[in-house]
Amino acid sequence: xxxxxxxxxxxxxxxxxxxxxxxxxxxxxxxxxxxxxxxxxxxxxxxxxxxxxxxxxxxxxxxxxxxxxxxxxxxxxxxxxxxxxxxxxxxxxxxxxxxxxxxxxxxxxxxxxxxxxxxxxxxxxxxxxxxxxxxxxxxxxxxxxxxxxxxxxxxxxxxxxxxxxxxxxxxxxxxxxxxxxxxxxxxxxxxxxxxxxxxxxxxxxxxxxxxxxxxxxxxxxxxxxxxxxxxxxxxxxxxxxxxxxxxxxxxxxxxxxxxxxxxxxxxxxxxxxxxxxxxxxxxxxxxxxxxxxxxxxxxxxxxxxxxxxxxxxxxxxxxxxxxxxxxxxxxxxxxxxxxxxxxxxxxxxxxxxxxxxxxxxxxxxxxxxxxxxxxxxxxxxxxxxxxxxxxxxxxxxxxxxxxxxxxxxxxxxxxxxxxxxxxxxxxxxxxxxxxxxxxxxxxxxxxxxxxxxxxxxxxxxxxxxxxxxxxxxxxxxxxxxxxxxxxxxxxxxxxxxxxxxxxxxxxxxxxxxxxxxxxxxxxxxxxxxxxxxxxxxxxxxxxxxxxxxxxxxxxxxxxxxxxxxxxxxxxxxxxxxxxxxxxxxxxxxxxxxxxxxxxxxxxxxxxxxxxxxxxxxxxxxxxxxxxxxxxxxxxxxxxxxxxxxxxxxxxxxxxxxxxxxxxxxxxxxxxxxxxxxxxxxxxxxxxxxxxxxxxxxxxxxxxxxxxxxxxxxxxxxxxxxxxxxxx
Numbered sequence: 189x190x191x192x193x194x195x196x197x198x199x200x201x202x203x204x205x206x207x208x209x210x211x212x213x214x215x216x217x218x219x220x221x222x223x224x225x226x227x228x229x230x231x232x233x234x235x236x237x238x239x240x241x242x243x244x245x246x247x248x249x250x251x252x253x254x255x256x257x258x259x260x261x262x263x264x265x266x267x268x269x270x271x272x273x274x275x276x277x278x279x280x281x282x283x284x285x286x287x288x289x290x291x292x293x294x295x296x297x298x299x300x301x302x303x304x305x306x307x308x309x310x311x312x313x314x315x316x317x318x319x320x321x322x323x324x325x326x327x328x329x330x331x332x333x334x335x336x337x338x339x340x341x342x343x344x345x346x347x348x349x350x351x352x353x354x355x356x357x358x359x360x361x362x363x364x365x366x367x368x369x370x371x372x373x374x375x376x377x378x379x380x381x382x383x384x385x386x387x388x389x390x391x392x393x394x395x396x397x398x399x400x401x402x403x404x405x406x407x408x409x410x411x412x413x414x415x416x417x418x419x420x421x422x423x424x425x426x427x428x429x430x431x432x433x434x435x436x437x438x439x440x441x442x443x444x445x446x447x448x449x450x451x452x453x454x455x456x457x458x459x460x461x462x463x464x465x466x467x468x469x470x471x472x473x474x475x476x477x478x479x480x481x482x483x484x485x486x487x488x489x490x491x492x493x494x495x496x497x498x499x500x501x502x503x504x505x506x507x508x509x510x511x512x513x514x515x516x517x518x519x520x521x522x523x524x525x526x527x528x529x530x531x532x533x534x535x536x537x538x539x540x541x542x543x544x545x546x547x548x549x550x551x552x553x554x555x556x557x558x559x560x561x562x563x564x565x566x567x568x569x570x571x572x573x574x575x576x577x578x579x580x581x582x583x584x585x586x587x588x589x590x591x592x593x594x595x596x597x598x599x600x601x602x603x604x605x606x607x608x609x610x611x612x613x614x615x616x617x618x619x620x621x622x623x624x625x626x627x628x629x630x631x632x633x634x635x636x637x638x639x640x641x642x643x644x645x646x647x648x649x650x651x652x653x654x655x656x657x658x659x660x661x662x663x664x665x666x667x668x669x670x671x672x673x674x675x676x677x678x679x680x681x682x683x684x685x686x687x688x689x690x691x692x693x694x695x696x697x698x699x700x701x702x703x704x705x706x707x708x709x710x711x712x713x714x715x716x717x718x719x720x721x722x723x724x725x726x727x728x729x730x731x732x733x734x735x736x737x738x739x740x741x742x743x744x745x746x747x748x749x750x751x752x753x754x755x756x757x758x759x760x761x762x763x764x765x766x767x768x769x770x771x772x773x774x775x776x777x778x779x780x781x782x783x784x785x786x787x788x789x790x791x792x793x794x795x796x797x798x799x800x801x802x803x804x805x806x807x808x809x810x811x812x813x814x815x816x817x818x819x820x821x822x823x824x825x826x827x828x829x830x831x832x833x834x835x836x837x838x839x840x841x842x843x844x845x846x847x848x849x850x851x852x853x854x855x856x857x858x859x860x861x862x863x864x865x866x867x868x869x870x871x872x873x874x875x876x877x878x879x880x881x882x883x884x885x886x887x888x889x890x891x892x893x894x895x896x897x898x899x900x901x902x903x904x905x906x907x908x909x910x911x912x913x914x915x
Contacts, residue, residue, distance in 0.1 A: 231258025234274040234761070236708070236717075237337060239615070239657070242311070242481075243491050243543040245556045245607050248617055248655030248667045249343040250704055250719050250757075254336045257360075260817065260826035260863035262877035262908055263330040264374040264382035264403060268292055269830045270861060270879075271330065273813045275338060276719075276757040277779030279806070279832075282888050282902035283895070286405050286414040287380075288327050288442045294340065295702075295723045296753035296783035296807040297352050299889070301325065304352035304675070306344070309438065310359050312477045312495045317535045318348070319597035319627050319647075320566035320679045325471035325501055327440045329401040329418055331372045331384035334360045341702035341723070342669035345603055345621040345653045346556060351673045351702065351725065362388040362395040362424065369915045376877075376908030379406030379413070395424040408903040409447040410462035416442035430483040441472040443580060449510040449891075449898025451849040459885045459901045463510045466526060468580040469895065473499035473533075487545040497535040502582055503894075504528050504574050509848040510898040520576075528572035528582055535564040549610065557604035562625070566595040566679060571634075591633045595679045599625030599647060616656035623649040623674070629682055636684055643682050647697065649674050664709030674699040680893075681729050681745065689731070692746035700724035700750075706757075715761045722754040730839065733791045741794050749788020751804050755781035773817040783807040790839045802841045806854070806889050808833040822867040830859040837890035850890055850897035857886035875910040879903070 233255045239247035252275045256263070261270040265287040268280035272292065281291035281299035293299035301323030307314050314326040337356040347354050367389040374382040386399035403416040418440040425433045448464030477495035484490055506514045507527050517524060541558035571590025575581050605619030626646040653671030660666070675698040684691050706719035730748035735741060761775035783804035789796045815828040834856045836842065845852030862878040883905040890899060 231255055233259035234759075237339070240543070240545075240554055240607070243489055243541040243556055243558075244343075244346055245554060245605050245617055245619075246339065246343065247607050247615055248657040248669050250340040250667070250669075250706055250717070250721075251343070252338050252717075254338070256330060256333050256335060260824055260865050260875070261330070262861075262863065262879055263372065263875075263910065264380065264384075265376070265877070265879065265906070265908060266290060266330055267861070267879055269813060269859065270828060270863070271336070272338075273815060273828055273830075274759060274761070274775060274777050276717075276759050276777045276813075277755070277781065277811055279808070279811060280888060281806075283891070283900040284414070284444060284446075285408045285412065285903040286416070286442070286444055287382075287403065288414060288416050288444065290327070292355075293806075294352055295721060295755070296751070296781055296804055297723075297725075299806065300891075302352075302355060304350055305355040306348035306350045306353070308347075308354065308356045309475070310436075311356065311479070311491075311493060312436070312475065313537050313539075314475060314497065316473070316497055316501070316533050317564045317566045317595075317597070317679075318562060319599065319625075319676050320564060320568075320595040321501075321531065321533075322350075322675075322678060325440075325499070326438070326473040326475055326497070327416075327418065327442065327471075328357050328359075328438070329384055329399075329403075331401060332359055332386070332399050332420065333357050340704065340721075341673050342653065342655060342671040342704055344671055344673050344702070345619040345651060346558075346605055348560075348601075349621060349623060349649065349651055349672075349674045351675060351698075351700065351723065353702075359420075359422070360386070360388075360397065362390055362397045362422075364390050366391055369913075371913045372910060374908050374910040377906035378408055379404065380906075380908060381405075393426045395426075397422040397424075407445070407447070408906070409460050409901070411445050411465045411467075412447040412462070414442060414444040416440075432479075432481045434479040434481070435477075436479075437474065437476045439474045441470075443468060443470045446505065446895050448514075449849060449896040449900060451510045451847065451898060452845040452852065454510065455849070455885075455887065455899045455901055459904065464506060464514055464896075466514060466523065466578045467505040467507075467895075468503065469505075470502040470580065471499070472502070473497060489543045491541045491543075492539070493541075494536075494538040496537070497533055499533055501531040501533070502529070504580060504582055505896075507896065509850070509896070511848050522576040523578070525576055525585055526574040527570075528574040528584060529568075529570040530572075530582065531569075532567040533564075534567075535562070537562050548608070551609035551611070553609050554607045555604065556606075558602075560601045560603070562597065562599045564595075564597045568593045568595065568631075568679060568683075588634070590635070591631070591683065593629060593631030593633070593679075593683065595627060595629050595682075597625060597627040599623060605653070613659040614657070617654065617669075619653045619655075619671075621651040621653075623647050623651065627676070629679070633683070643691070643693065645677055645682075645695065645697075647676055649697070649699065661709070664711065666705075666707050668705040670701060670703045672699070672701045677729070684745065689743040689745060690734075692744065695729065695745075696727045696747050698725060698727045698729070700726045713763050715759075715763075717757075717759045719757040720755075721757065722752065724750070724752050726750040728785075728788065730788075731791045732789060732796050733794050743791065748790055749800070750786045751783060751788070752786055753781055753783035753804065753807065755779060769821050771819045773819075774815075776812065776814045778810070778812040778814075780810055781807055782809065785839060788839070792840060797840060799839050799841075802839060803836055805836050805838055808835040808854075808856070824865040826861075826863045826865075828859075828861040828863075830861070832857055832888070838892070848897050849899045850892055852890065854887065854890060857884055857888075858882075859884055859886075871914050873912045875912070877908045877910070879906045879908075881905055
C-alpha cells in the first residue's frame with residue numbers, strides 16, 4: 189500500500205512567504221496546485237548525530253541514534269536487545285522481566301542500572317547521585333520516547349567523565365495543532381497490561397506535552413509481579429523565535445515483587461520457580477527541571493539547565509542466599525523479620541553551556557564550553573529490622589538502623605572543546621574538563637566505631653581529549669578519538685559490610701581512558717560503522733585478605749588493580765527495494781571484546797590471589813544481533829536473532845557453579861524475536877510482538893550483591909499486542 193501525504197498547505201505557505209519577500213504587491217495571491225509526496229510510512233530506525241548539535245560537538249566520536257518511531261519493538265516490555273539491536277556491543281542485563289528497568293553497558297563495563305553512563309532525558313541528568321549511587325532509578329516509558337542518543341566515552345568531556353558515555357532519551361515533541369491525543373495500549377503474556385496516554389499541542393507561543401503511563405505484570409516467575417506508573421508535564425514558551433523556556437516535572441514509581449535468586453539446580457529444574465515471596469523493591473523518583481535555550485545570534489547559542497533528582501529507593505527483603513529458605517520459625521510460628529533499606533535522594537545539578545562558531549583560515553570552527561555544578565545529599569538508612577509479614581511494609585519492628593549515614597557531595601566542573609576545521613573534509617577537536625569537589629560521609633553504624641566511619645574524599649581530575657574526523661564524501665568518513673575518564677568512589681565502596689571488614693581510607697577514584705578509531709558511512713543500498721576500541725580502567729575496587737595487629741584475619745576493601753578492554757564493533761546494513769510496495773532490510777550488529785585484569789589481586793578465602801590475565805566478569809567475548817525487516821505497504825515484519833557468548837561471574841573466573849549460584853560460568857544463549865507492525869489508518873496502528881519465541885531458558889548475569897547472590901533468570905517466551913491511536 190502506498191502512503192500519500194498531501195502537503196499543499198506547506199508549499200502554499202512556503203511560496204507565499206518567498207513571494208512576499210520579493211513582490212512589490214503584498215496583496216497579490218498566487219494559488220498553486222496541490223503537491224503529493226509518495227513514499228514509505230516507515231522511518232529509518234538508526235542514524236548518526238550531526239557534527240554539531242545543540243551546543244554539543246559530536247564530530248569525530250562514535251555515536252548512534254535509535255529512532256523508536258520507525259522501529260518494530262515491544263515498547264511496553266522494554267526488551268533491551270530489541271531497542272538497542274543496531275548498536276553493536278550493548279550488553280543487556282535482564283533480571284526481572286517487568287519492563288521497568290533498562291540495565292545496559294558497553295565495552296566491558298558494569299551494566300547495573302546503567303550506572304557507567306551519563307543518563308539523561310532531553311538533556312536533563314537522571315542518574316540518582318553521580319557520586320553516591322550513580323544508577324538511574326528513574327524509568328521513562330518507551331512509549332514517550334522518540335529516539336535514543338548514545339555517545340561513547342570519547343565524548344565524555346562535554347557532559348561528564350563517565351567511562352560509558354552519554355545515553356540521552358529524547359521525548360516526543362508537542363503537536364503543532366492546538367490539541368492532539370495519543371493512546372498506546374498493550375496486553376501480553378503473564379498478565380501484562382499497559383496504558384500510555386498523552387495530550388499535546390501548541391497555542392501561539394505556548395506548547396505543552398503531558399503524558400501518563402500505568403502498567404502491571406504478574407511476572408514470568410512466581411512472586412515476580414509488579415506495578416508501575418509514570419507521569420510527565422512539559423511546558424514550553426517561546427517569547428521570540430530565538431528563545432525557548434521549558435519547565436518540566438517527570439516522575440516514575442514502581443513496586444516489584446522480587447522472586448529471589450536461584451541456584452543452578454533450581455534453575456534447571458524449574459526456571460519459573462521462586463525462593464522468596466516477601467521481598468519487594470520500590471524506587472520512587474521525581475525530576476523537576478527548568479531549561480533556557482537562547483540563540484543569541486546565528487553563531488552563538490546559550491543553554492541553561494537546572495534540575496533535581498528527588499525521591500527514594502526502598503526495599504524490604506529477607507536478604508539471604510538462595511540456599512537459605514525463608515520459612516516459618518517453629519518457636520514463633522512467624523517468618524523471620526525482614527531487612528528494611530531506604531535511600532533518600534536530594535541531588536541538584538545546574539549546567540550552563542555555550543556554543544560559538546567562528547571563522548578561522550576561511551573555515552567555520554566551533555567552541556563548546558560550560559560549567560556544571562552538583563550538590564547532592566544521599567541519606568542512607570539500612571539494616572532496619574522489619575516486620576514478619578508478607579506484604580510491602582517499610583515499618584520497623586524495632587527502633588533504629590544498622591546504618592544511618594549521609595553522603596554529601598559538592599562538585600564543580602568546567603569544560604571546553606574546540607572543533608578546528610583546517611581544510612575541507614578534515615577537522616579535529618581538542619578538549620579539557622576539570623572536576624573539582626569532595627564527598628563527605630557522616631553518620632553511624634551499630635557494628636563499627638563511629639570515629640573510624642566519617643570519610644572525606646576529594647576529587648580533582650584534569651581530563652583531556654582529542655578527536656579527529658576526515659570526510660571522504662558527504663556520507664563517508666573516518667573518525668578517531670582518545671579521551672580520559674574517571675569514576676568517583678561511591679557510597680557502597682566506603683561503607684564496611686561487617687565488623688570484620690575495613691575500608692581503605694585512601695581509596696582512589698577509578699580513572700583511565702577511552703580510545704577508538706572507526707570507518708562509517710553509507711553508499712547506495714549499504715550503510716556501515718566499524719570501530720576498533722580500547723578502554724583502560726585503573727583502580728578497580730575489591731577486597732583483599734589482611735591480618736590485623738592481633739593476628740586476626742580481616743577483609744580489606746581497597747583498590748585491587750586495573751583492567752583493559754579492547755575489541756571491535758561492527759554494524760552493517762543493506763536496504764533492498766523489491767518493488768514500489770516492498771523493501772527488505774538486512775543487518776548485523778556484532779561486537780568482539782576481550783576484557784582482562786592487569787596487575788590485580790583479589791581475596792579468595794584467607795589468601796590474595798593474582799588475577800592478572802583473568803577475564804573481567806560479565807563481559808562475553810561475542811555479542812551479535814542480526815535481523816531483517818520486510819516492509820510491504822502498511823505492513824512491517826522484523827525478525828531478530830541475538831547471540832551472547834558465555835562469560836564469567838567473578839574475577840577468579842570460577843567455572844564450576846557455587847552452591848548459592850553466585851559464581852560460575854554464565855552460559856551462552858540464543859534468542860529469536862518477531863515483531864509485526866500494521867498501519868490500519870492514519871490514526872490507528874497495531875503491533876504484535878513475539879519475544880524469545882523458541883522459549884530459551886537463560887540468564888545474563890550472576891549478581892554478587894543486590895538483588896541477591898545467585899541466578900536471576902530472564903523471561904521465556906512471551907507475546908504482546910499493542911494498539912496505537914492518534915487523534
